[in-house]
Amino acid sequence: MKKVSFKLLLLILTIIMSVTMLFTPAVFAEEQEGNIYADSLVEFAQPKTKIVGDIMLSTVADSQKALEDIKADKDFMPANVIVYVNKELKLTDKKGEEEFSDINELFNILDLKATPTFYIQNEETGEALGNYLKDNNIIDANVISSSPELVLKIREKHKVLRGAIDYTQTEIDTSKKENLLAVREEANKNKARIVMLSEKIANRETVTYFTDRQMTVWVMGSAESTSEVSAVSMALSGAHGIVSSDPKNVYNTIMKYINKKTFIRSYQTIGHMGVPSLKPENTLEGAIEAYKNGADMVEMDIYMTKDGVIVLNHDNELLKYDENIKIESSNYDDIKSLNFKGHEGIHIPTLEQYFKEFKGKDVILVIEIKSGNSAIVPALKALLDKYDFYDQSYVITFNGSQLINMMKHIPEVPTGYLTAAKYSESGALKELLTNVGNFNASYNPRYSTEYDAEYIRDTMFRGVTTRPWTIDDKPTFFSAIKDGHAAVTTNYCQWTADMIEEIFFNDIDVSKCYPGSEIQLSISQKTHKREISKVNEHVVYKIIGDSDVAKIKGSTLTFNKAGSVTVVAEYSQIVDGVSTFMSKPLEITVYENAEEAGKNAPAVPKDNNSGLMFIILLAVGIIVAAAVIVTVIIIKKKKMEAK
Numbered sequence: 001m002k003k004v005s006f007k008l009l010l011l012i013l014t015i016i017m018s019v020t021m022l023f024t025p026a027v028f029a030e031e032q033e034g035n036i037y038a039d040s041l042v043e044f045a046q047p048k049t050k051i052v053g054d055i056m057l058s059t060v061a062d063s064q065k066a067l068e069d070i071k072a073d074k075d076f077m078p079a080n081v082i083v084y085v086n087k088e089l090k091l092t093d094k095k096g097e098e099e100f101s102d103i104n105e106l107f108n109i110l111d112l113k114a115t116p117t118f119y120i121q122n123e124e125t126g127e128a129l130g131n132y133l134k135d136n137n138i139i140d141a142n143v144i145s146s147s148p149e150l151v152l153k154i155r156e157k158h159k160v161l162r163g164a165i166d167y168t169q170t171e172i173d174t175s176k177k178e179n180l181l182a183v184r185e186e187a188n189k190n191k192a193r194i195v196m197l198s199e200k201i202a203n204r205e206t207v208t209y210f211t212d213r214q215m216t217v218w219v220m221g222s223a224e225s226t227s228e229v230s231a232v233s234m235a236l237s238g239a240h241g242i243v244s245s246d247p248k249n250v251y252n253t254i255m256k257y258i259n260k261k262t263f264i265r266s267y268q269t270i271g272h273m274g275v276p277s278l279k280p281e282n283t284l285e286g287a288i289e290a291y292k293n294g295a296d297m298v299e300m301d302i303y304m305t306k307d308g309v310i311v312l313n314h315d316n317e318l319l320k321y322d323e324n325i326k327i328e329s330s331n332y333d334d335i336k337s338l339n340f341k342g343h344e345g346i347h348i349p350t351l352e353q354y355f356k357e358f359k360g361k362d363v364i365l366v367i368e369i370k371s372g373n374s375a376i377v378p379a380l381k382a383l384l385d386k387y388d389f390y391d392q393s394y395v396i397t398f399n400g401s402q403l404i405n406m407m408k409h410i411p412e413v414p415t416g417y418l419t420a421a422k423y424s425e426s427g428a429l430k431e432l433l434t435n436v437g438n439f440n441a442s443y444n445p446r447y448s449t450e451y452d453a454e455y456i457r458d459t460m461f462r463g464v465t466t467r468p469w470t471i472d473d474k475p476t477f478f479s480a481i482k483d484g485h486a487a488v489t490t491n492y493c494q495w496t497a498d499m500i501e502e503i504f505f506n507d508i509d510v511s512k513c514y515p516g517s518e519i520q521l522s523i524s525q526k527t528h529k530r531e532i533s534k535v536n537e538h539v540v541y542k543i544i545g546d547s548d549v550a551k552i553k554g555s556t557l558t559f560n561k562a563g564s565v566t567v568v569a570e571y572s573q574i575v576d577g578v579s580t581f582m583s584k585p586l587e588i589t590v591y592e593n594a595e596e597a598g599k600n601a602p603a604v605p606k607d608n609n610s611g612l613m614f615i616i617l618l619a620v621g622i623i624v625a626a627a628v629i630v631t632v633i634i635i636k637k638k639k640m641e642a643k
Contacts, residue, residue: 037107037116039137041429044461045077045113049254052263053453053484056080056241056461057250058117058218062093064100071109078247079461081110082117082144087124089132096121103132115462117142117164126150130157139430142463146170148190155191160437162463163192168220174206181391184213185412191440193414194463196220196243199234204502204584207238211265211486212296212364214394214414214442216240216463221250228253228545229566233585236568238265240460257542257568261482262580268487269496269528270366271295272470273314276491280320280340282312284349284357291363294497294528297394298358299366299489302351303327304376305335310351310383314370321348328373351380355387362530365389368418369397377405384410396444403439416467417441423450429458436464442486447471453483460484478576497529500573505586506534511601514591518558523569523583540570549590559590 046057058080061067070081083106084092090099091106106116120126120143133141134157143154144164151163165187173179187195194216197206202219210217218241219234226246231253234242244250258264274286275293287298300312309332316326321338332350340346354365369376384390395406396416406415417439423432436443443459445451447468459466469489471477477495480488506522513519521541524534543552549563557567569583591597 035104035107035136035138036112037136037138037140039139039430040112041140042110042112042115044079044458046079047076047251048457049251050258050261051235051254052261052482053240053265053460053486054457055235055239055254055264056218057247058082058241058243059245059247060094060243061091061106067091067101067106067109073248076248076251077110077113080115080117080142080241080243081106082119082243084119084121085125085129087122087128089128115140115142117144119166120145120147120150120154123150123153126154130154133161134158139433140462142194144194144196148186148192151192152190155437155440160434162194162437163187163190163440164194164196164218164463165190165192166196166220168196168198172201174201174203177209177391180206180209184210184215184414185390187215188414188440189411191407193440193442194218197239198222199225199230202234202237202239204237208266211238211240212268213391214416214465214486216460216465218243221245228256229585229587232257232544232566232568236264236582236584240265240463257544258582260570260572260580262570262582264582265486266501267481267485268296268364268467269294269493270297270299270467270469270487270489271493272299272489272491273301274298275493278494280343280346282314282349283340283346284353285346287349287354288357290493291358291361292529293494294499294530295363295493296501296528297364297366297487299368299396300351300354301368301370302376302380303371304373304379305330305332307331308375308379310376310379311335312349312351312354316371318348328371352383352387355383355389358392359387359389361392364392364394366416367393367395369395369399369402372399372401374401374405377402377409381410384413400439403441407440415439415441416444418444418469420446422446422448423455424448432459433462433464442467444469447476447480447488451480451483451485456484474576482577482579495576498527499575500571500579500581501526501528503535503569503571503581503583505567505569505583508586508588509601511594511598513559513588514594514597515559515561517594517597518556521552521555521557521567521569523571525571525573535571538571542568542570544568544585550588557588562590562592564589 048054057078059078060082062084084094086092086096089103091101092099110116118129139160142162142164143151144166145151146166148165155161155163196218199219199221207217217239219237219239221230221234221244226249231250235254242250271290273281275290279286279289282300290298301314302310302312303316304310305327306329316328318325320341323338335348393413395413396418397403398418403415417435443464443466445468451468465486467487471480471488472491477490503523503525506524508519523539524532526532541552541555544566547565549561550557550559550565564587566585566587568585572578572580
């Protein structure tokens with residue numbers, strides 16, 4: 001009986017091994033095929049545009065047809081594909097009601113040519129997806145949701161993923177800065193540095209607010225709009241990415257109208273420790289001088305005294321002051337009166353003095369935590385609360401522990417991960433993504449030539465912005481700007497003082513917007529030192545779309561019939577090379593006739609000076625009358641004396 005059992009067991013094992021050998025290769029191949037993204041990075045197939053820094057194009061695959069359309073187009077692949085998934089990791093429609101594919105087919109179709117972005121609609125799905133992506137070491141993917149908490153949970157589970165919050169269905173009054181600040185704070189708290197806005201609210205002002213504050217912006221085009229006007233408007237908003245039902249059409253439209261190397265989003269000049277080339281470093285006087293000379297952001301280094309006062313200096317030791325003593329072992333009263341060497345009357349400043357000086361001004365303070373004292377972060381929070389300075393703050397540090405402290409105590413303030421490592425030394429985009437993912441930070445490396453336009457495109461498409469330091473060679477500085485860096489740190493912020501920040505249309509004469517009439521278009525420029533002036537020549541004006549409402553020649557726009565027409569302006573500034581800028585689009589309504597146009601023209605302001613003129617004339621009259629009376633009295637007096 002035992003022999004029979006042994007033979008039977010041996011036979012069963014032989015059969016199992018044979019079946020395993022027969023099917024394992026196929027199963028293994030299927031597993032490998034479904035995980036081609038495991039520990040791998042995307043090489044973007046999306047063709048490049050002529051936008052400085054480029055712009056990422058995305059689509060939503062919410063049906064089998066949409067997925068197959070992506071697969072079928074051999075000539076064009078968007079850089080990013082958004083899909084809805086359920087807890088079984090099946091791809092579904094937007095409502096989650098109809099399954100049509102699975103996550104492995106998605107990976108195979110994208111074939112490491114585009115990043116997948118997974119839209120999460122409930123906690124169960126987030127849990128299942130987070131486990132799958134982590135277990136399979138999927139490192140080049142994004143997660144998005146209209147629920148910030150869901151993004152936070154999956155980001156905490158698998159930190160290398162990038163987080164995005166969908167605000168396309170959220171009512172936001174963008175005219176109020178506090179509403180925009182609330183969005184930025186909510187996204188940062190939930191470890192998302194990407195915000196997706198609707199085309200309706202994503203104008204240049206709104207997008208610039210977020211990009212200036214270290215956020216990546218995607219714009220979702222409306223489902224019914226695939227027009228050229230829509231595509232150009234979304235591109236010229238300054239967004240980092242456009243989500244569209246027809247990304248190929250968006251690409252072709254961008255290439256049609258933006259055909260020079262063009263800035264669509266303004267770069268920021270960071271004054272390193274103020275402007276040391278003109279004033280002493282890390283001083284209030286230097287920061288004020290940097291602001292006057294066009295710094296969009298002013299960087300400083302902070303330590304905390306023994307009695308809890310946050311002060312500015314590059315090192316813990318006051319090497320450049322009258323006495324070489326250590327900040328963190330001194331009370332504030334011990335150091336506050338020390339003079340910066342060679343500059344009598346310039347003393348070590350406090351961060352509170354900076355907050356008082358710059359509150360409400362058009363500048364962001366880049367606060368570098370040099371101190372290793374963990375108590376400095378709660379002290380910083382106390383100052384931010386006291387002066388409500390969250391809107392104008394950005395914190396950077398080399399110290400990973402302080403970045404963790406920031407996430408713990410001040411998670412709403414964006415942070416930057418400082419490093420002195422060169423990109424070629426670290427290798428690696430994988431390591432970079434891991435670091436910024438762990439800290440939910442932007443990337444602030446010592447500049448090297450490896451941080452070029454290719455690098456910027458690769459990271460920006462992944463929701464990561466780079467702000468290199470510190471470039472004091474002028475040609476290198478402008479080369480970095482034209483590669484597309486979001487911001488560049490320098491000791492010479494005055495180099496960009498007169499450089500264009502943006503161009504915009506001047507007011508038009510609405511009363512002349514009717515068939516048979518014409519208007520003259522003109523633009524103004526705003527420089528980094530915040531000066532505005534008119535631009536009178538070398539401007540190219542373009543009509544967007546196939547409009548027969550008007551025609552353009554030079555700066556003259558002639559109207560053919562009633563309707564609407566959209567125009568943009570293009571201007572190239574020739575300073576330290578050529579920099580080309582485009583205005584946001586201007587939509588002009590052409591009325592049926594002169595009478596209708598006149599009715600819609602802005603009312604001529606009433607002369608509010610009429611009362612003042614009356615008072616002036618009255619005063620002049622009184623003065624003249626008094627002078628006449630005095631003259632008569634003097635004449636009479638002289639006559640009396642003569643008698």
